[in-house]
Amino acid sequence: MAPLIDPRGRPLRSVLYIPGSRERALEKARDLPTDAIIFDLEDAVAAEEKENARALLARVLDEGGYGGRLRIVRINGFDTPWGRADAAAFANVDADAILVPKVGSPADLDAVAAMVPDRPLWAMMETPLGVLNAAGIAAHPRLQGMVMGTNDLAKELSARVQPGRAELMTALQHCLLAARARGLAIVDGVFNAFKDEAGLAAECEQGRNLGFDGKTLIHPAQIEIANRIFAPSEAEIDLARRQIAAFEAAATAGQGVAVVDGRIVENLHVATAREVLARAEAIARDPARTDAGGQEGRA
Numbered sequence: 001m002a003p004l005i006d007p008r009g010r011p012l013r014s015v016l017y018i019p020g021s022r023e024r025a026l027e028k029a030r031d032l033p034t035d036a037i038i039f040d041l042e043d044a045v046a047a048e049e050k051e052n053a054r055a056l057l058a059r060v061l062d063e064g065g066y067g068g069r070l071r072i073v074r075i076n077g078f079d080t081p082w083g084r085a086d087a088a089a090f091a092n093v094d095a096d097a098i099l100v101p102k103v104g105s106p107a108d109l110d111a112v113a114a115m116v117p118d119r120p121l122w123a124m125m126e127t128p129l130g131v132l133n134a135a136g137i138a139a140h141p142r143l144q145g146m147v148m149g150t151n152d153l154a155k156e157l158s159a160r161v162q163p164g165r166a167e168l169m170t171a172l173q174h175c176l177l178a179a180r181a182r183g184l185a186i187v188d189g190v191f192n193a194f195k196d197e198a199g200l201a202a203e204c205e206q207g208r209n210l211g212f213d214g215k216t217l218i219h220p221a222q223i224e225i226a227n228r229i230f231a232p233s234e235a236e237i238d239l240a241r242r243q244i245a246a247f248e249a250a251a252t253a254g255q256g257v258a259v260v261d262g263r264i265v266e267n268l269h270v271a272t273a274r275e276v277l278a279r280a281e282a283i284a285r286d287p288a289r290t291d292a293g294g295q296e297g298r299a
């Protein structure tokens with residue numbers, strides 16, 4: 001079954017990367033309507049800034065103020081000079097998950113899991129080996145979600161990605177299959193041209209149609225578009241309510257199938273309709289404003 005809301009019942013429509021070295025952006029994010037944040041120590045942080053960013057991010061997370069947004073820390077890889085120190089530094093910091101970059105196999109997750117015993121892990125799916133091993137990675141007992149890394153993937157494939165992303169479709173769908181087979185969350189890659197609203201909207205529509213829970217973003221101006229497109233529309237909510245009502249009426253009359261708008265409604269459609277309503281309710285709880293328990297105010 002597709003998560004579409006994270007294991008704590010929160011939506012994942014918008015997942016904003018923030019460079020761990022940018023204090024102003026880290027502060028600003030406390031008031032942005034993003035569903036989740038990736039606090040980045042990897043590619044968004046220059047080598048000479050890595051250690052400062054690690055210390056800054058630990059302090060900022062300790063201060064809190066991110067409400068019910070899912071807080072994910074992307075550490076550096078263990079094949080870099082910073083990865084193990086990142087894992088050690090964030091093993092006990094108040095974050096919701098650790099995101100491991102360039103995961104090639106479950107062994108990469110084992111190495112991080114051994115150093116970070118109490119946090120769920122997420123995996124960046126962004127290398128050819130990682131995509132080929134997606135089923136094994138998704139089966140890792142500590143894994144909660146996947147993030148498509150479409151920039152690195154395009155680089156590794158030597159792909160020239162065009163609008164419509166046909167060049168990446170095999171990888172995107174392979175990872176989606178792996179994530180859904182294990183009931184994991186999975187979010188789409190970034191759209192680099194952050195001033196191109198129409199281009200972002202088209203890619204969000206495509207990602208939503210494919211089945212992603214949301215989109216990773218690089219700039220605050222992208223949040224509203226992702227939030228809108230990955231949320232159930234009024235028409236979808238209305239249809240879901242009518243499907244549930246029609247199916248329940250049919251069941252009361254001893255029938256297993258109802259008809260709504262000229263289409264059959266069976267129990268599997270009702271399950272999807274209930275997910276649509278659950279997602280709408282999770283969005284209405286507003287993770288940017290409330291903590292994971294639904295209480296208002298800064299967490």
Ligand SMILES: CC(C)(COP(=O)(O)OP(=O)(O)OC[C@H]1O[C@@H](n2cnc3c(N)ncnc32)[C@H](O)[C@@H]1OP(=O)(O)O)[C@@H](O)C(=O)NCCC(=O)NCCSC(=O)C[C@H](O)C(=O)O
Binds near residue numbers: 016025040043044153
């Ligand atoms: C792309 C940017 C470098 C643009 O930054 P900037 O020039 O500062 O933009 P603006 O002046 O328009 O910013 C306006 C205000 O918004 C704040 N801001 C900007 N970006 C963010 C952000 N990501 N989160 C929070 N706040 C942000 C600015 O501070 C301004 O605020 P104010 O001072 O109040 O006016 C920049 O957006 C940026 O660095 N983005 C993130 C880039 C990043 O994280 N890249 C790595 C992830 S992508 C990736 O690696 C995916 C994967 O691995 C793959 O392989 O695909």
Ligand SMILES: [Mg+2]
Binds near residue numbers: 124126149151152
């Ligand atoms: Mg990457």
